[in-house]
Amino acid sequence: MLIFLKKRGGRPKRAVFPLFNHMIKVNQNQCIGCGLCVGMCPETFMMNADGKSEVLAQTDNECAQNAVASCPVNAISL
Ligand code: SF4
Numbered sequence: 001m002l003i004f005l006k007k008r009g010g011r012p013k014r015a016v017f018p019l020f021n022h023m024i025k026v027n028q029n030q031c032i033g034c035g036l037c038v039g040m041c042p043e044t045f046m047m048n049a050d051g052k053s054e055v056l057a058q059t060d061n062e063c064a065q066n067a068v069a070s071c072p073v074n075a076i077s078l
Contacts, residue, residue, distance in 0.1 A: 022078045024064045026053045030075035037067040037076060 024044060026037075033051040037044075041063040046056040053075070061078070068076045 022058075022061060022064075024055050024058055024061075025077050026055055027075045027077070028052050028054070030073050032073055032075075034072060036070055036072070040067050040070065 026045070028050075031052040033047065033053065035047060035053070037053050038047055041060055042056075044056055044058075044060050044064050045053045045067065048054045064076070064078060068074075068078055
């Protein structure tokens with residue numbers, strides 16, 4: 001992602017930021033509440049009051065990718 005930052009009295013300054021276009025999601029209807037994703041990525045997933053996993057924070061994409069691959073019912077998507 002290329003963003004132009006306005007600079008007073010001169011040319012706009014360019015800045016390059018990494019493009020995070022993923023969004024970690026848990027399908028609540030598919031989740032069987034095994035807790036695997038929460039055990040793997042406690043900063044990203046948590047168990048809710050219904051005993052299903054939900055996204056705690058959109059962090060650690062690499063760990064989330066491993067959770068996607070490990071979920072037994074394919075309930076996690078990026
Ligand atoms: S690994 Fe899949 S089934 Fe298990 S708690 Fe996480 S989302 Fe639910």
